[in-house]
Amino acid sequence: MRRRLGTKAMSAFLAAAMTVSMFPVQALANDEEPVAQVDADGWVLQRQSTDTNVELQEGWIVPDEDGNGVTIDYGKIVNDTGNEGWVVFDSDEPKYKDSSLEYDITFSESTQGDWIAVAPATRVTDGKNYEGFAITNGTGLERTGRKDGSESYAGIDNLLGLKFEYDKTYHIRMETIGSNITVYVTRDGKEEKLTSFDSPIGLEESTYGFRIWRGGKKITLDNIERTEIVTSDLDRDVEQIEADRWGTEDISVPIRFGNGDSVVSVYNGDHELILDQDYAISDNMLVLKKEYLAAQGGNFRLQVNFEKGSTAALWVMKIDLSEQEEYIWTPDQGIDMWTQMEGNGTFELQEDGMRVTGRNVLVNELAPMAVNGEIEVTFEFLDDDWERDQKNHGIGTLFRADQTAGTWQSLAVDGYVSSTPIWKFINSDGITADFALDGDVLMSRDGVKDFKIKQRFENDSITLWMDDQVVHSQGINKAESVPGNMGIILNGDLGDILVKKVVFRQLNPLQEETGERQTTSISNDDLTVNLDQDFPRVADYELNGKTMNGSEIRYNYVTINSVNMPATAEITEQTSDSVTYHVIPDSEQSGVTFDVVFRVLEEQTVEMLITDIHEPEGELVNSIGLPKQPLISANSAQAGAKLDASWVSKPVNGWGIRDLHETIADKDISTTAPFAVAIPIITTDELSASMFNNVYLDGDEFVYGAFNLPDGEMSAGFWNNEFMYRGLDGEKVLP
Incomplete structure (x- = not known):
C-alpha cells in the first residue's frame, strides 16, 4: 500500500451551506416480539449528536465472515426505528490519531435517487464526535464533523469532478495527519487525489466509521485496511547558506521524532548518504558534515526516511546575495x-x-x-x-x-x-x-x-x-x-x-546599508528633520527636544513598475527647509530617473514629493515607490511606543473599516509580512505622528512592518505604498 507521508498540516476554516434532513429523536419502534441483540463484531450504532449505543437488530449491520468487510443496511435501520441520521463505527478497532484507511465501498438500493448522503469518518469517538468527508449529491463533497455534538460542515473541492453512483464499487484511501484529511480514489489502476482539506474538528485518538443520512441505502465495505501513521519531521524544510560559507562548517537541523521512531536512511536523489561520514544523528539533530556539503556544487534536496514510514525533505540551498536569477x-x-x-x-x-x-x-x-x-x-x-x-x-x-x-x-x-x-x-x-x-x-x-x-x-x-x-x-x-x-x-x-x-x-532580500550614517538637516517652525545624505530617507524628527524615528534600517532601493531595484542618489539642491535628491536606479534594470523633495512646512508638517520623473523611450512608469523605508516609526525600547492603523477589510461577506492597535514592546508585529492600511499612526510618550498621501489604492495607501535591530530591539513603522503614476489607459494619474 502506497503512502504519502510527512504532509505538513495547517488549519483552515471554511463556510458553506448544505441541506440536511433532520427528524425529532424518537425511540426505537416497538416490535410485537422482542428480537435478541445481534453481535456485529464490535460495530456500534448511535444517533448523531448522542453517545448512547442502540441495540442492533437482525440485518442492520452484517460483518463479512472473513472479518474484512461489513454491510450496513441503512434503509432497514430507518424503517425499523423511524429515525434518520445515524453514526456507525467499529469500536473494536485500535484508536489512532493519524492513520491511513482504505477500503472498497459500494452504495446500493437507494430510495432517494442520486443522493449518496454518506460521510466516511476517519476519526469517530461516538455519535457526538466524528470527522471526515461527506459524499452528498452529484459531484458534491463536504468536510463534515461534530465535536461535543456541535456540527461543522462546508463545501470542499472535488478535484476529479467525480460523481459517485449507486451499484458501482470505488476504492478510496483516506490519509489523516493532524488536521489534514486527504482522500484518494483508484481508477483504472491509478490512485488519484479526490480532495484534501483541513478539518476544524480536531479529535484525538479514535476509531473509524460513518455518518449516514437522507433515505434508504446499503453501504458495503470490503478489503478494509487501516494502519497508524507515526509522523516524524524536520524542524525546517530549507537551509540557506551564503556562498562564501558553503562547505566551511557542519549544518544542524532539529528532528521532531514521532513515538518510537528513528531515522533509517538519508538520500540525495538516488544516492544514499553514509551515516557518520556524510551525516550524523545526535541529540535529536540531523548533522550534515561540511565535507559532504563542500563536495556538492549547488542546491540539493535530501530525503530523510523514518522507520515508521514517514519522510521529510530538506532543501540545502547556496545563495549569492549579489545575484538575482x-x-x-x-x-x-x-x-x-x-x-x-x-x-x-x-x-x-x-x-x-x-x-x-x-x-x-x-x-x-x-x-x-x-x-x-x-x-x-x-x-x-x-x-x-x-x-x-x-x-x-x-x-x-x-x-x-x-x-x-x-x-x-x-x-x-x-x-x-x-x-x-x-x-x-x-x-x-x-x-x-x-x-x-x-x-x-x-x-x-x-x-x-x-x-x-x-x-x-x-x-x-x-x-x-x-x-x-x-x-x-x-x-x-x-x-x-x-x-x-x-x-x-x-x-x-x-x-x-x-x-x-x-x-x-x-527574489533575494534587500541588502541593508551598513556604513556609518551621514545625515543632513532641514527645519522650520521648531521642527528639525534629519535625513540621510546618500539617499532620500528620514533618520528622525526633533521637536522641542523630543524625537520621532524615521527609518532605523537603511535600504537604498526603489520600486518601478512593481520591481524592487538598487539605486543611488545625491543631493542636488538644499535650503534651510528643503532638500532635493536625484535618484538613479540600477541602469541594468531601468533607465528611469527621478527626484525626491523633502520640505518642512508650517505647523510641524513635512512634505515629501516624487518629481521630475524621466522615462526613456519605450519604458513608461506605471507605479513608483521607495520600499521598506518608514517615514515614521518607533522601537520597542521607547516608552509608550505604539502602532495604530485603520484598514479596509475585504472579506467575501462584505467590506468594512477595521482598526488595529499594536504595542511595539510586545514584538508581535511581523518582520516578514508587511501589511497594507489606510490610516497610519505612530505614538511614543514623547511624540505622535500620522501621514496622508495620494497613492490612490482604495485603502492600501500605506504599508507597515517591523525590523529587527542589532541590539535585539524591534522597530516598527509605516511607509508609502507604490504611487500609481499611470492608469490602464497609459495616461498619467499624477502630474
Whole structure:
C-alpha cells in the first residue's frame, strides 16, 4: 500500500451551506416480539449528536465472515426505528490519531435517487464526535464533523469532478495527519487525489466509521485496511547558506521524532548518504558534515526516511546575495518546458501564445528554483461569457511547487462576488486562506489590452498587482517558506486563456546599508528633520527636544513598475527647509530617473514629493515607490511606543473599516509580512505622528512592518505604498 507521508498540516476554516434532513429523536419502534441483540463484531450504532449505543437488530449491520468487510443496511435501520441520521463505527478497532484507511465501498438500493448522503469518518469517538468527508449529491463533497455534538460542515473541492453512483464499487484511501484529511480514489489502476482539506474538528485518538443520512441505502465495505501513521519531521524544510560559507562548517537541523521512531536512511536523489561520514544523528539533530556539503556544487534536496514510514525533505540551498536569477518565457520558445502537475485541462502552443483551457496546474521547468520570488503573467481571456466566468476560471500564479512530493502553493481567483474576484491562497492539500475581495473584473478585453497579473511571495507574505498597480499585500500564515518551481494555475474547469509572456524572478532580500550614517538637516517652525545624505530617507524628527524615528534600517532601493531595484542618489539642491535628491536606479534594470523633495512646512508638517520623473523611450512608469523605508516609526525600547492603523477589510461577506492597535514592546508585529492600511499612526510618550498621501489604492495607501535591530530591539513603522503614476489607459494619474 502506497503512502504519502510527512504532509505538513495547517488549519483552515471554511463556510458553506448544505441541506440536511433532520427528524425529532424518537425511540426505537416497538416490535410485537422482542428480537435478541445481534453481535456485529464490535460495530456500534448511535444517533448523531448522542453517545448512547442502540441495540442492533437482525440485518442492520452484517460483518463479512472473513472479518474484512461489513454491510450496513441503512434503509432497514430507518424503517425499523423511524429515525434518520445515524453514526456507525467499529469500536473494536485500535484508536489512532493519524492513520491511513482504505477500503472498497459500494452504495446500493437507494430510495432517494442520486443522493449518496454518506460521510466516511476517519476519526469517530461516538455519535457526538466524528470527522471526515461527506459524499452528498452529484459531484458534491463536504468536510463534515461534530465535536461535543456541535456540527461543522462546508463545501470542499472535488478535484476529479467525480460523481459517485449507486451499484458501482470505488476504492478510496483516506490519509489523516493532524488536521489534514486527504482522500484518494483508484481508477483504472491509478490512485488519484479526490480532495484534501483541513478539518476544524480536531479529535484525538479514535476509531473509524460513518455518518449516514437522507433515505434508504446499503453501504458495503470490503478489503478494509487501516494502519497508524507515526509522523516524524524536520524542524525546517530549507537551509540557506551564503556562498562564501558553503562547505566551511557542519549544518544542524532539529528532528521532531514521532513515538518510537528513528531515522533509517538519508538520500540525495538516488544516492544514499553514509551515516557518520556524510551525516550524523545526535541529540535529536540531523548533522550534515561540511565535507559532504563542500563536495556538492549547488542546491540539493535530501530525503530523510523514518522507520515508521514517514519522510521529510530538506532543501540545502547556496545563495549569492549579489545575484538575482530571472527567466522570461515567450511563445517563440515553445512549450516543452511546461509540465502539468495536476488537472484535466489542456495546454497547446498557438501562433501568439500558449492556450490554456480547463483545470491546469502548470510548472515551467526553466524557471529558477525559489523560496521567495515574483511571477508576472501577461495573458488574454478568450472566454467572454460572464456567466461562465462567475463560476470560476481560477486564474492565478503557482509557486513553491515540488514535483517529487506533488506539493504546490498558489494565489488564484476562487470565484466572484458580483463582479469582484475573490483572491485566495490555495495549496495542494486543499488548504485555503482569504487574501482579497478586490481587483479588476477578469473578463475579455476583446484584444484591446492584455491582462497582467503579478504576485510576489516572500516568506509568509504575498503581494498582488494587476496591470502594475498594487491590489493588496498581507501575510498568509499558511504559506510555507520552502523552495520550489514556479508556474501558472487555472483552478477552475471553465478557464480559457492565451498566455503571451511570463516572467519568473528569484527574489533575494534587500541588502541593508551598513556604513556609518551621514545625515543632513532641514527645519522650520521648531521642527528639525534629519535625513540621510546618500539617499532620500528620514533618520528622525526633533521637536522641542523630543524625537520621532524615521527609518532605523537603511535600504537604498526603489520600486518601478512593481520591481524592487538598487539605486543611488545625491543631493542636488538644499535650503534651510528643503532638500532635493536625484535618484538613479540600477541602469541594468531601468533607465528611469527621478527626484525626491523633502520640505518642512508650517505647523510641524513635512512634505515629501516624487518629481521630475524621466522615462526613456519605450519604458513608461506605471507605479513608483521607495520600499521598506518608514517615514515614521518607533522601537520597542521607547516608552509608550505604539502602532495604530485603520484598514479596509475585504472579506467575501462584505467590506468594512477595521482598526488595529499594536504595542511595539510586545514584538508581535511581523518582520516578514508587511501589511497594507489606510490610516497610519505612530505614538511614543514623547511624540505622535500620522501621514496622508495620494497613492490612490482604495485603502492600501500605506504599508507597515517591523525590523529587527542589532541590539535585539524591534522597530516598527509605516511607509508609502507604490504611487500609481499611470492608469490602464497609459495616461498619467499624477502630474
